[in-house]
Amino acid sequence: MAAYVELALLVGALLLLFWLLSSKPKKFPPGPFKWPIVGNIRLLSTGGQAHTMMCSVQKEYGDIAGLFTFNRPIVVLSGLEAIREACFRDDLSARPPNQVHKMLYDGKILGIASTHGETWKVQRRFTLQHLRDLGFGKRTLESIAHEEIQAVFEDIEDISGGQKNGFPNPVNFHDILGGTSINVLWHIIAGKRYEHRDPQFKRLILAVQQLLQQGSPAGTFAGLFPRLSKVFPKMTGLNKLASTRAPIHTFLADEIMAHKKNIDYDHPRDFMDIYLREIEKQRNDPDTTFTELQLRQVCSEMFVAGTDTTLNTLSFGMLYMVLHPEVQKKVQEELDEVVGRDRMPSLEDRPRLPYIDATINEIMRCSTIAPLAVPHAPLTHEPWINFRGYHIPKGARILLNLYGLHHDPKVWKSPEVFNPERFLQKNGEQVPREALMPFGAGKRVCLGESLARNNVFLFFTAILQRYTLRVPDGHPTPTMEPDGKTVLFPKPFTVKVNLRT
Numbered sequence: 001m002a003a004y005v006e007l008a009l010l011v012g013a014l015l016l017l018f019w020l021l022s023s024k025p026k027k028f029p030p031g032p033f034k035w036p037i038v039g040n041i042r043l044l045s046t047g048g049q050a051h052t053m054m055c056s057v058q059k060e061y062g063d064i065a066g067l068f069t070f071n072r073p074i075v076v077l078s079g080l081e082a083i084r085e086a087c088f089r090d091d092l093s094a095r096p097p098n099q100v101h102k103m104l105y106d107g108k109i110l111g112i113a114s115t116h117g118e119t120w121k122v123q124r125r126f127t128l129q130h131l132r133d134l135g136f137g138k139r140t141l142e143s144i145a146h147e148e149i150q151a152v153f154e155d156i157e158d159i160s161g162g163q164k165n166g167f168p169n170p171v172n173f174h175d176i177l178g179g180t181s182i183n184v185l186w187h188i189i190a191g192k193r194y195e196h197r198d199p200q201f202k203r204l205i206l207a208v209q210q211l212l213q214q215g216s217p218a219g220t221f222a223g224l225f226p227r228l229s230k231v232f233p234k235m236t237g238l239n240k241l242a243s244t245r246a247p248i249h250t251f252l253a254d255e256i257m258a259h260k261k262n263i264d265y266d267h268p269r270d271f272m273d274i275y276l277r278e279i280e281k282q283r284n285d286p287d288t289t290f291t292e293l294q295l296r297q298v299c300s301e302m303f304v305a306g307t308d309t310t311l312n313t314l315s316f317g318m319l320y321m322v323l324h325p326e327v328q329k330k331v332q333e334e335l336d337e338v339v340g341r342d343r344m345p346s347l348e349d350r351p352r353l354p355y356i357d358a359t360i361n362e363i364m365r366c367s368t369i370a371p372l373a374v375p376h377a378p379l380t381h382e383p384w385i386n387f388r389g390y391h392i393p394k395g396a397r398i399l400l401n402l403y404g405l406h407h408d409p410k411v412w413k414s415p416e417v418f419n420p421e422r423f424l425q426k427n428g429e430q431v432p433r434e435a436l437m438p439f440g441a442g443k444r445v446c447l448g449e450s451l452a453r454n455n456v457f458l459f460f461t462a463i464l465q466r467y468t469l470r471v472p473d474g475h476p477t478p479t480m481e482p483d484g485k486t487v488l489f490p491k492p493f494t495v496k497v498n499l500r501t
């Protein structure tokens, strides 16, 4: 009898423990069952792409849903209203604590994308102001971009076998465009451009691509278990994260050193010089956030955010043009009519190119290369904040389901169809532009938006002004399905180019 009682008590205690470990905070958003200890890690690590998983979560649990990676809460926000409200609310504009930064940078969290509060405000304002002054979104940028486009044309000639031979070899645009957008940005930041085939430059671009693919919207294992990572850096992936960052950091540290050697504070040449001058100016301020380490991190973020994002958008653009020759033709007809063939398209032409504007919007909607944005977090000293009747716990990762929003049939008619016309005003119909937010919105809106928009416009139009693109004979039709995790890119495809007649 006593044995039965003991067994019943044991079972009762185990059930209680199971219940305690699987219980969720009060008013936590609806979501799947939280398994003790592991939470929903199985769901999050099924090998599928995070954005498709989050779209399924939205379908099942609604626009505000909650999950757990181990014991860490994740809140997935979907739909226009929830996403917009989150973007514009101050108390949802923080970032989750970046434990990997802390481990790699002596306990500090640096840069812009991972910081919040005063450091973020000061660094973001300073960076944005000076990048704008130096030519972000201006004509200065245009002439740098035109130089890069010439280099792209040379690469196309070279790789495709050239005009004389009828461009016999298929071209991989993703490879050719790899270094272009970063070269434009780097001109402003460090006053330099790199040869596209420079092996060091190629290695850096590869490191950026690896770094982006090592991240996960749910957080990295090393970041989730910082104490364990300190003891077992190899097993938890910390060493791998550090070694991928290493070439980028060495490159930037060398570049900063070279700038310091021949800087003239009265005549700064580029962003690095301006930043170094600010460090000098604030040298005696004990609270300054302007340090060389901070400069390296800000530049590293520009390098990482500026390399693959614009490249992938352009790459998707080329893919959609190959898959939709009728759209390609209309783009070229509009270019012929407004710009002609004697000069490259310029930023000033843009207002007179509505079909191209609509096509670029549609490329950004369909591809949504940053499908879950960059995770937000509550900015609060309280244990939770209220969001539309739910409690979002402090420390939660908030994922903005931009991919779901851009493919939501409630917002877009036939969202799976590539159709630029949806962005053209017809018969007084409302154009759903507000729901198009590839760069996010509000306080954390992408810092490189104007640069990226201008680069995409200049490269896309210049390539299509000169070449027609189609699937090479005998090759299968490429898929529109994206690859990638935190940042999406097209599955490998090649293109047969021809000079336009």
Ligand code: HEM
Pocket (backbone or CB within 6 Å): 087, 112, 113, 114, 124, 185, 301, 302, 303, 305, 306, 307, 309, 310, 313, 369, 370, 373, 374, 375, 376, 438, 439, 440, 441, 443, 444, 445, 446, 447, 448, 449, 451, 452, 453
């Ligand atoms: C087509 C190209 C690009 C797309 C689609 C894109 C998209 C985004 C998105 C969705 C976010 C997160 C917004 C949020 O947290 O709510 C973001 C943040 C950011 N982006 Fe971009 N981006 C692009 C290009 C660039 C470029 C070229 C740069 C470099 C100058 C850049 C620098 C940044 C930075 C620094 C942040 C963090 C801002 C902050 O936390 O305050 N991005 N971007």
